Amino acid sequence: MIDLKNFKSYLNKTESPYGLSAFRIILGSLSFISLFRYIYFGWVEKFFYKPSVHLKYPGFSWVESLPSPYMDYFLYGLMILSFLFVIGWKYRLVAPSLFIGFLYVHLIDQSLYLNHYYLVSLLLFIMIFLPADAALNIFKKNRVEVRNWHYSLLRFQIGAVYFFAGLAKLTRDWLFEAQPMNLWLGNLVDMPLIGGLLDEIFVQYIFAWSGFLYDLSIPFWLLWSRSRPYAFCVVIVFHTFTSLFFPIGLFPYIMTFCALIFFKPDWPLKIFKIDNEKEKSLKVLSPEFKGIRVFLVSLYVFLQVSLPLRHFLYPGNVLWTEEGMRFSWKVMVREKNGSVTFRVRDSDTGVEWFEESHNYLEDYQVAEMSGIPDMILQMAHVIGKKYKKEGRKVEVFVDSKASLNGRKFVQMIDPKVNLLEKKYSLKAFDFILPEPKTKPFKIKPLRKGL
Amino acid sequence: MKKFLILTLVTVSGWGALETGSLIYNHVSRAESASDVRRELVVDFLRSVVLPKVEEFSALVDDFDQEVQNTCSSSHDLFSLENKMAEVYKSYSFLEAVKFGGLQDPVRAFDIEINPLFGDFSSCIIDKQVAKLAKKPDGFVLDTVRKSRKGLSAIEYLITDQDLNHSCSGSVPQTKSWNEKSESDKKKFRCGYLKLLSSDLKLRSDQLRAEWSPSQGDLVGDIDSNSMGNSSQDLLNQVSDGLYFIELFVKDAKLATPIGLKEDCSGRICKQAFERKSLRYSMQTISQNLNGFLSVFIGNLNHEGNKKGFYSLLKQLGREDIALEIFENVLQAKSAADLILSRNLSFSDIEAEGYKNCRAQERSMMCDIYTPVNNATSVFKTDFYSVLNLRKPNDAPMDND
Numbered sequence: 053m054i055d056l057k058n059f060k061s062y063l064n065k066t067e068s069p070y071g072l073s074a075f076r077i078i079l080g081s082l083s084f085i086s087l088f089r090y091i092y093f094g095w096v097e098k099f100f101y102k103p104s105v106h107l108k109y110p111g112f113s114w115v116e117s118l119p120s121p122y123m124d125y126f127l128y129g130l131m132i133l134s135f136l137f138v139i140g141w142k143y144r145l146v147a148p149s150l151f152i153g154f155l156y157v158h159l160i161d162q163s164l165y166l167n168h169y170y171l172v173s174l175l176l177f178i179m180i181f182l183p184a185d186a187a188l189n190i191f192k193k194n195r196v197e198v199r200n201w202h203y204s205l206l207r208f209q210i211g212a213v214y215f216f217a218g219l220a221k222l223t224r225d226w227l228f229e230a231q232p233m234n235l236w237l238g239n240l241v242d243m244p245l246i247g248g249l250l251d252e253i254f255v256q257y258i259f260a261w262s263g264f265l266y267d268l269s270i271p272f273w274l275l276w277s278r279s280r281p282y283a284f285c286v287v288i289v290f291h292t293f294t295s296l297f298f299p300i301g302l303f304p305y306i307m308t309f310c311a312l313i314f315f316k317p318d319w320p321l322k323i324f325k326i327d328n329e330k331e332k333s334l335k336v337l338s339p340e341f342k343g344i345r346v347f348l349v350s351l352y353v354f355l356q357v358s359l360p361l362r363h364f365l366y367p368g369n370v371l372w373t374e375e376g377m378r379f380s381w382k383v384m385v386r387e388k389n390g391s392v393t394f395r396v397r398d399s400d401t402g403v404e405w406f407e408e409s410h411n412y413l414e415d416y417q418v419a420e421m422s423g424i425p426d427m428i429l430q431m432a433h434v435i436g437k438k439y440k441k442e443g444r445k446v447e448v449f450v451d452s453k454a455s456l457n458g459r460k461f462v463q464m465i466d467p468k469v470n471l472l473e474k475k476y477s478l479k480a481f482d483f484i485l486p487e488p489k490t491k492p493f494k495i496k497p498l499r500k501g502l
Numbered sequence: 503m504k505k506f507l508i509l510t511l512v513t514v515s516g517w518g519a520l521e522t523g524s525l526i527y528n529h530v531s532r533a534e535s536a537s538d539v540r541r542e543l544v545v546d547f548l549r550s551v552v553l554p555k556v557e558e559f560s561a562l563v564d565d566f567d568q569e570v571q572n573t574c575s576s577s578h579d580l581f582s583l584e585n586k587m588a589e590v591y592k593s594y595s596f597l598e599a600v601k602f603g604g605l606q607d608p609v610r611a612f613d614i615e616i617n618p619l620f621g622d623f624s625s626c627i628i629d630k631q632v633a634k635l636a637k638k639p640d641g642f643v644l645d646t647v648r649k650s651r652k653g654l655s656a657i658e659y660l661i662t663d664q665d666l667n668h669s670c671s672g673s674v675p676q677t678k679s680w681n682e683k684s685e686s687d688k689k690k691f692r693c694g695y696l697k698l699l700s701s702d703l704k705l706r707s708d709q710l711r712a713e714w715s716p717s718q719g720d721l722v723g724d725i726d727s728n729s730m731g732n733s734s735q736d737l738l739n740q741v742s743d744g745l746y747f748i749e750l751f752v753k754d755a756k757l758a759t760p761i762g763l764k765e766d767c768s769g770r771i772c773k774q775a776f777e778r779k780s781l782r783y784s785m786q787t788i789s790q791n792l793n794g795f796l797s798v799f800i801g802n803l804n805h806e807g808n809k810k811g812f813y814s815l816l817k818q819l820g821r822e823d824i825a826l827e828i829f830e831n832v833l834q835a836k837s838a839a840d841l842i843l844s845r846n847l848s849f850s851d852i853e854a855e856g857y858k859n860c861r862a863q864e865r866s867m868m869c870d871i872y873t874p875v876n877n878a879t880s881v882f883k884t885d886f887y888s889v890l891n892l893r894k895p896n897d898a899p900m901d902n903d
Contacts, residue, residue, distance in 0.1 A: 238819070239891035241540070242733040387891070391883040393876075396765070404859060405768035408754055415896035422883075453880050460823075461884035495819040495889055498539045 063201035063341045069186035070326070071317030072198050073140070075206060076184035078309045079175055080138035083154060086172065086302060087131045090157075096123050098414070099164055105412045105434055106161040107420075107427050110476050115159045130154060140189030147184075151176040162427065163413075163420035167383050168303040171213055174356075175310070178205055181348075183338045188320065198317070201341040205349060206313045209356065211271030213307070216360035216381035218268030223371075223385070227264060230256040231457040231492045232387035238495045240297060251497040266290055274314035287311045298384065366480045372456055372464070372487035374424045375480060390422030390454040390464065394435055399445040407435050407448075423454050425465060425484050432471035448472050458492040540734035543815050544741060545726045550805035551797045552600050553714055553722055559593040560711040563704050566590050570700040574693035578686070580661045587661050588783060590703075591654060595787040599752070599794030601744035603721050604713045625663065626670035626677070628656050628695075633668065633677045635698075636691040644698045652699050660696045662779055735891075742887070743895040745798060748832075749879045752791045756784070757875060761868040762857045770857050771868075773849040781852060785843045788871065792836040799829050816889065824885045831878035838870035 090096050100117040108115065117123055133150040136142065154176055158169045182205070186196035225231045230253065237250040237259060249255045266286070273283035291304035312319065320326065339345070363376025370376050371386040394407040409418045412434060421427040432448040439446040447470040455461040462485070465471075469483040566586045573583055597605060631651050635642045644652065666688040668677040680688070713719040724730050725737065732740075758764045760775035767775055778784040801811040813825040847867075858866035860873050887894065 235888060235891050239735060242735055387888050389884045389887045391880045401769075403769040405765045406758055406763050407765065410750065410754075415894065419894045419897050453884055455884040455888045458888055461880065493821060493889070495821065498815075498818055 060341065063199065063204060065200045066197040066337065067200050067203060068316075068318040068321065069183065069196055069198045070188065070320040071313065071315065072182060072184045072202055072206075073186055073188040074320045075310075075313050076140065076143075076179065077138050077188060078312065079172070079179065080134050080150075082302065082306055082309065083137070083150065083172060083176065084131055084134035086169065087127050087134060087154075087157075089301075090127055091124065091131075096127060098416075100160065103161070103414045103417060105417075107163050107413075107417060107430055109159055109162045110426070112159050115156065117160045126153070127157070130157070139191070140185040141191050143185035143189075147176070147180045151180055161417070162378075163417040165378055166301075166303075167213075167381060168301070168306050170379060171209075171306065174209060175206070178209060178352075182206075186338070196338050198338050199341060201345075201349070202338070203313060203317060205352075206310075207271075207275070208353060210307075210310050210313060211275070212356050212360070213381050213383075214267050214271045217383045218264055218266070219360070220380070220382040220385050221260070221264040221267065225371075225457050225492060226260055226385060229457070229492050229494070230260045231494070232385075233257075233260045233263075234492075234494045235387050235458050236298065238497070241498065243296070251495075253494065253497075271314075274311060277316075280314060284311060284315075300384065303383075368480075368484065369487045372454075373481070373484050374426065377424075386457060388423040388454055388456050389461075390424075390452060391461070392418070392422045392428060392431075392453075393451045394432060395449040395451060395467075396435060396439070397447045397449070399447055422452070423464075425452075425481055426476060428452055428465060429471055429474055429476060429481070429483075436472040446472070456488065456492075458494065459488045459490055460493070462488045538734075539818070540738055540815065541725070541728070543811070544734070544737040545722060547741065547798065547801055547811055548602060548722045548725065550802040551811075552597070552602055554802070554805075555593065555597050555600070555794075556710055556714045559590070559597060560707045562586075562590045562593050563707040567700045567704040570693075570696055574697050578689035578693045580689075580692065580696060581664065583661050587657060588786070591658070591778075591783065592786055592790055594654065595790035596794040596797075598787075599745070599747050599791045600741075600798060601747060602740060604710055606740065606744055625659050626668075626674050627651050628659050629668040629670055629680070630674045630676050631656075632660075632691050632695045633674075633680050635695050636680070636683070636687070637676075639694065642698075644702055652702055654703070657696065657699050657703065658779065660692055660699070666692070738890060739892050741798060742890070742892045745795060745882065746895050748791065748795050748875065749883065752788060752795075753872070753875045753879055756788055756791075757868065757872045761852075761860075761866070761872060763860060763872065771849075771853045771855075773853070776849070781847055781849050782843060785839045789836055789839040789843060792832050792839065792875070796829065796832050796836065799825050799832075819889060821885070821889050824881060824889060827881045828878045828886065831874040831881070835871045835874040835878070838867065838874070842867055842871075 090099075097120075100123045101120045106117065118126055130150065130153045133146055133153060136146045137150050151173065154169075155173050158164065158166075158173060182202045183196050183198055184202075185192055186198055221227070226233075233256045234253065237256050240250045241247045243250060270283060270287065270290075273279045274287070276283075287308055291308045294300060295304035341349070360380035360382075363370035363380065366373060366375040368375075370382070371388070392409060394409065395404055396407050397404045409421065409431060412431070413421065421431055428450055432450060436446060436448050449467055449469065450465050450471060451467050452463065452465040453461045454464040464485060466483045466485055471483070474481070474483055566583070566589075569583055569586050573579060628651060631647060666685060668674075668680045670677050683691075711718075714721050716723060725732065754764070756777050759766050760772055762768055762770045762772065766772070773781075776784040777787055797811065799811045799813050801813075803810075813822065813829065816822050816825040852866075852868060855866050858864065858869050860866075860869035860876075865873065883894075886892075
């Protein structure tokens with residue numbers, strides 16, 4: 053365990069570079085697979101070429117997708133960079149290029165936001181500053197001894213995902229209503245062998261509580277050397293189940309492989325029986341954890357702790373208002389479905405008409421936007437801009453209904469508010485109506501013989 | 503003592519193994535049971551609602567095609583085919599709202615092939631095809647003609663448009679010398695194109711029938727025996743994808759646009775945006791679309807062993823309120839459409855009533871259809887999707903965390 057009194061000397065302690073380099077290979081491979089999936093499944097066309105409008109991240113409205121076929125070429129380029137990252141060639145150049153490229157792809161449209169792509173982006177960012185090319189690299193003759201802070205920073209990042217995902221489950225819905233687990237598992241009756249158990253309410257409570265306890269505590273069990281092997285087995289079992297139950301793609305694999313960073317840094321030597329004797333004579337020390345490094349790492353850690361907690365600064369339930377929802381590891385904590393119709397009024401004539409989101413957005417963008425107020429606001433401005441270009445003065449209102457975790461749907465946004473008068477800012481939105489206070493409905497188990 | 507301990511251990515282990523086995527068996531059976539409930543519901547709906555409708559549609563198309571061939575070999579009086587055509591359209595309108603299998607397949611795009619309403623339909627391009635056929639009767643191949651120039655809408659135009667002259671010579675030069683032809687020639691060539699369209703429609707309806715027929719493709723049998731490997735959740739998703747037709751086409755295209763709720767005709771009634779050339783047929787298709795939608799929730803009440811559609815499933819899940827809310831609203835909308843039908847009104851009656859904002863207290867006849875449909879689709883897109891954990895059509899086919 054970490055001796056807090058000598059925390060700094062602990063962070064500066066030299067360590068085997070093999071664990072870090074193995075992490076480089078893992079992360080590069082996951083990045084490669086993520087990008088390959090865009091090409092393989094035809095998502096480049098669907099997500100980048102086809103949409104006429106991209107819903108932007110605040111502050112990144114200038115990020116545009118490349119026209120066809122350049123986005124394909126760009127993704128192929130990123131796949132090559134991922135491969136170079138894996139083999140460790142020109143690491144100092146490849147690592148930042150891959151990070152910027154990966155980030156660019158995922159900044160184009162916020163309806164494509166996924167926690168695990170955000171995580172991969174953060175890890176690629178951290179890796180820019182770490183000597184992860186020190187070992188398992190045929191292009192490097194001198195083996196660099198890395199330091200404990202390199203591992204600690206990555207462990208912090210992976211641990212933060214789990215811990216804040218656990219904290220996000222500390223809600224009445226999750227713990228005392230087993231929602232949305234009841235809706236998800238109750239409809240998974242096709243699952244072989246255990247399908248019949250999944251619509252039992254006690255099983256749904258077991259899943260909800262185990263998920264909560266797992267997320268909250270697993271980083272600590274992985275940190276403790278005595279519990280680590282068992283904890284890693286639990287990680288494997290947990291993520292195998294989540295990948296079977298839920299359509300969360302690469303997330304379980306990313307979390308399982310990334311958990312290897314918690315093992316002793318020389319684990320690859322032991323597993324793959326690599327002879328390290330010769331290499332010891334060539335060792336070079338990496339820089340110590342002091343000065344500007346302490347400041348930058350502390351700033352990063354502060355940001356990573358603040359972002360998931362920022363929703364406490366906003367009134368209301370974050371799952372309803374979505375203020376502080378993104379970049380905060382609120383992974384799979386809500387089932388929300390919305391219905392949105394925009395109403396445009398010509399300010400001069402008073403004539404009103406409906407504007408269909410489908411005229412601007414693809415189906416998946418509409419589905420994502422329908423439950424998220426800041427995306428609805430952005431869409432209202434897209435509509436407003438269209439009419440402004442035509443020289444018309446209009447007001448845009450929205451009829452927005454949403455159901456949260458199985459509750460009956462209610463109005464989410466005040467239909468009397470002209471959204472063109474509202475701008476995105478870090479302040480709380482005043483046009484979001486209060487969340488439903490009722491208890492969520494639970495679906496009952498099905499029995500044969502309707 | 504040792505023997506006693508061993509005996510106790512063996513007994514307890516045996517009992518434990520039996521209990522565990524029985525527990526697993528019970529839950530495996532329960533899994534099958536719950537999964538079966540959903541599959542049975544879909545199979546029952548397809549067998550008791552969609553299959554008979556597919557058969558009815560195909561039979562009506564056969565009948566219509568026969569009538570076209572007869573009429574075109576004798577009088578060339580296409581107007582006499584109107585009633586048969588209306589029956590075909592009516593039957594298809596029901597199927598539009600319950601798309602499943604080939605009716606839904608975007609690759610085969612069966613619906614677009616036979617109903618290009620929301621494509622780029624224009625009477626001039628139909629005239630152009632007729633003129634082309636007149637010029638080269640032997641070299642004309644319908645397969646190379648674009649979808650928007652054939653199908654039900656093209657058939658409707660040829661049958662109901664009584665003006666045999668073409669007025670598109672400016673934009674479509676091929677029709678230039680058409681008006682110089684004799685009336686009998688004009689009728690003959692229109693009939694010729696109609697015969698091709700009708701045979702094409704029959705070909706597609708035969709494909710549809712073959713896919714569904716228990717003696718041929720047996721789509722329902724395959725789903726029932728799970729030979730296609732779809733989970734029951736996949737099947738529910740396919741049914742709910744079909745229901746989205748009400749949201750996108752009935753609510754937005756067939757209702758909101760012509761009654762001035764959308765930008766295209768904002769603040770005015772525009773009859774050119776109605777689906778059909780007469781209000782009666784427009785209302786009939788809407789009424790049948792709503793009828794199809796209702797059938798998903800209540801099944802076919804005249805059918806033996808009917809499982810009452812999604813109503814039964816939602817009731818068993820404890821959320822029959824969702825089914826009832828959708829049901830009541832759609833029924834209300836259908837009644838409003840049927841009322842217009844029964845009063846034999848025309849577009850001018852709707853125009854005379856004027857544009858009404860459907861949120862206002864004083865509602866128009868068309869708002870009486872639109873508003874409850876809007877209410878029903880709100881429940882459909884929110885509560886219905888949440889409770890059954892369905893994915894919306896064309897939702898991002900990527901991960902969801």
